[in-house]
Amino acid sequence: MSLVVIGTMAFDSLETPFGKADRIVGGSALYAAWSASKFTSVKQVSVIGGDFPQQELDALTKNGVVLEGVQIKKDEKSFFWAGRYHNDMNTRDTLATELNVLADFNPVIPESYQDCEFLMLGNLVPAVQMSVINQLKNRPKLIVMDTMNFWMDTAMDDLKEVLKKVDLLLVNDSEARQLSGEFSLVKAAAKIRSMGPKYLIIKKGEHGALLFYNESVFYAPALPLEEVFDPTGAGDTFAGGFIGHLARTKDISFDNMKTAIVAGSAMASFCVEKFGAERLREINHDDIASRLQDFVQLSSFDISLV
């Protein structure tokens, strides 16, 4: 039984108030895989060009990421995105997007991936996410879907079809409002959950994340940081840590999902400390355990005296 992650593997050129990084590796599946691989092995589905560095693939392999499902189109170029973050680090301008290999991506799920128990549909064209679901012979125990406002603007019908098939949706607060047409996040959550996913996580960046399930809600804090060096990939890293913990423990109870959100938040708090996925490559289990303790300190309280 295994965790399968699908999404983009790409080059990013980034400008933040702290500096520039030119053509570093990125993409939703790259961040999610680095993050999830700290918890369990990962079977990756993606597409890259001949320009993607072999040492980056080797580093993933060495860390327990199986790349059999990653198509390499030798004569083509990898997906490329360039962006510039504003001073508040919450907004950014896209400077360039070159789809390249992503333009006609048809994922093929290898036979060795058919034991998939946990499926992470990283942010990608909804039709491609659907194709992956349809190729799996047995329905995974948990299907988690990430998406973004771009697909709501351009492929809402397809997106709604995928929504019917998934267990859990990950969106940020503005996307939750756009998808539901509701301003109140509590009302938005109820409406989105009626579209298919039993669980909904609303990511609020520096304000933490909310998990909705039936009548229950969990509020995970975000660690207040002195500086967000580069927010690129933080959401994908959160998703990878979240599903990585669930896949390792094979427990999809609401209580374990709370733990998984804190694990994802801890991973995201590392991600933003350096450019790209650099910090994710450095950290070990002790670093993660120590950061999780920070989250306990940050948010524990005792009401017995009230």
Add this chain to the structure above:
Amino acid sequence: MSLVVIGTMAFDSLETPFGKADRIVGGSALYAAWSASKFTSVKQVSVIGGDFPQQELDALTKNGVVLEGVQIKKDEKSFFWAGRYHNDMNTRDTLATELNVLADFNPVIPESYQDCEFLMLGNLVPAVQMSVINQLKNRPKLIVMDTMNFWMDTAMDDLKEVLKKVDLLLVNDSEARQLSGEFSLVKAAAKIRSMGPKYLIIKKGEHGALLFYNESVFYAPALPLEEVFDPTGAGDTFAGGFIGHLARTKDISFDNMKTAIVAGSAMASFCVEKFGAERLREINHDDIASRLQDFVQLSSFDISLV
């Protein structure tokens, strides 16, 4: 030993997307007193006109709020504010402000208030806040100060003088940024704490609140609400619940401040359910205990499985 609260008692006319309320009682000290009185007795300092309803004063007295320090200027009118909230409930337009009795308010601290151990300086002209501090013969165990952007725009020098005298400052996130000139709230907190207060609470509305002290930080969640009916007074209610709990337990440890923030957040979550202070008048100790349990459910997690 006692809790002294100073601030405005006023009439408010409010418009929200849910309706209108015309000339209902409000003001920073009214909300703070209703909230704190659920935890301990309160000695109130304020000023009102002859138009302030006697039954509102009687209701406060009945709930343990001492009004000896409330000046009644029989021939004048109470402070009046009118505002209209936008659909997002986070922004509002001021439609009218009539200072009336507040224009030349010189608070006089009664001799019976000189046992003050906990002092809540509600949002008010900084010079008036300073006058109260100076009138106390013994320095209280804890001085908490609330303020707002208006005083930063119009009386920053006075505000900075008061800051040097207080233990804890309460501001919202945009005010913390304005006061410090820093965008990062962690950096803003360090700068503000260098101006005087050892403790800083940054209120983030629907995103909860942060407490900073030395190297420690606590993140209190806010209860996700289906509807915020009327946000007026939520910050003052938070402050009242916070200092009310501390005054009742006479414990100003960091751990008890965490509890106090959750108590304040619970009180604020009641406040916004109806117009004005109406909901605060209705609730009893069982309602508060039940709401506190909601906060535990909302934010507890277990990292032992990671």
